[in-house]
């Protein structure tokens with residue numbers, strides 16, 4: 001219920017003031033309606049399918065025609081899709097990038113054609129031609145990843161006499177969100193590193209060292225396997241993992257299981273969080289394996305984006321945006337930042353099932 005109120009609030013915040021900014025309205029799709037281009041990074045991750053559907057369905061309900069494309073995590077494909085959309089005469093572009101810095105030419109072309117660009121979930125970097133950013137508060141999301149470990153590992157009860165052992169994973173280095181996730185988590189965990197309660201046997205702590213290109217779960221699994229064989233011989237037992245993304249969490253758990261975690265006395269599965277609240281992680285949480293995840297409701301993000309596009313297409317200026325937090329290297333991008341929710345076994349039913357984010361059937365219940 002709280003989540004739904006937030007969606008409505010986000011939509012209301014976008015209530016408008018007068019003033020025409022973009023051309024809006026005039027451009028027509030095949031059916032004679034205003035055409036909006038929506039580009040998502042990949043179809044192979046559950047969340048982006050939900051995102052794409054939420055934006056498309058929301059816009060169509062308001063009478064827009066939507067060209068929705070998925071880029072197969074391939075930058076040239078994404079470049080081509082955006083070029084095509086500009087040629088087709090879309091009236092607004094909603095872009096979730098693969099590499100946030102790789103689209104500057106396309107963004108310049110969009111600006112020249114007076115097409116407003118909305119950076120969706122991932123910030124488009126190093127370009128002045130980004131008009132709005134709609135996302136979650138990524139630093140806060142990272143803080144929640146830190147909180148998951150603080151609670152799950154009982155760090156407030158632990159002492160430096162028996163340090164808690166963890167390893168760290170970060171997101172894709174070309175995705176600006178990875179910075180917020182890492183910084184938010186590390187700021188929460190810093191006091192426990194400083195007082196010796198937390199230790200990382202591999203010594204791999206810097207974001208550049210622990211990143212996972214394209215959020216690739218197989219790559220993360222390989223890194224976890226290597227860490228386990230290099231630093232966890234003898235009686236060193238891994239207690240927890242900082243993970244920024246559910247598929248990475250699940251792969252790390254697989255790597256741990258393969259060397260006896262969860263099936264050997266004295267070697268329980270490590271505490272691991274995650275992000276995106278995917279079906280497989282919800283099942284794992286219910287089965288007592290993955291400890292928690294962060295739910296970023298794609299329905300809220302989709303609804304906020306639809307309201308923003310509609311506001312612009314009416315020739316109005318959105319208000320109530322954050323105009324200080326997100327500098328993309330070329331400008332501060334006005335942002336709408338939604339709230340996320342930590343999900344554990346205790347609140348999964350209320351946060352995920354009762355809100356309809358996943359159905360009982362999807363979760364195998």
Ligand code: GAL
Nearest residue numbers: 045047121122175177215276
């Ligand atoms: C990030 C996004 C995360 C996750 C990840 C992998 O940009 O904020 O929620 O989906 O990409 O796709």
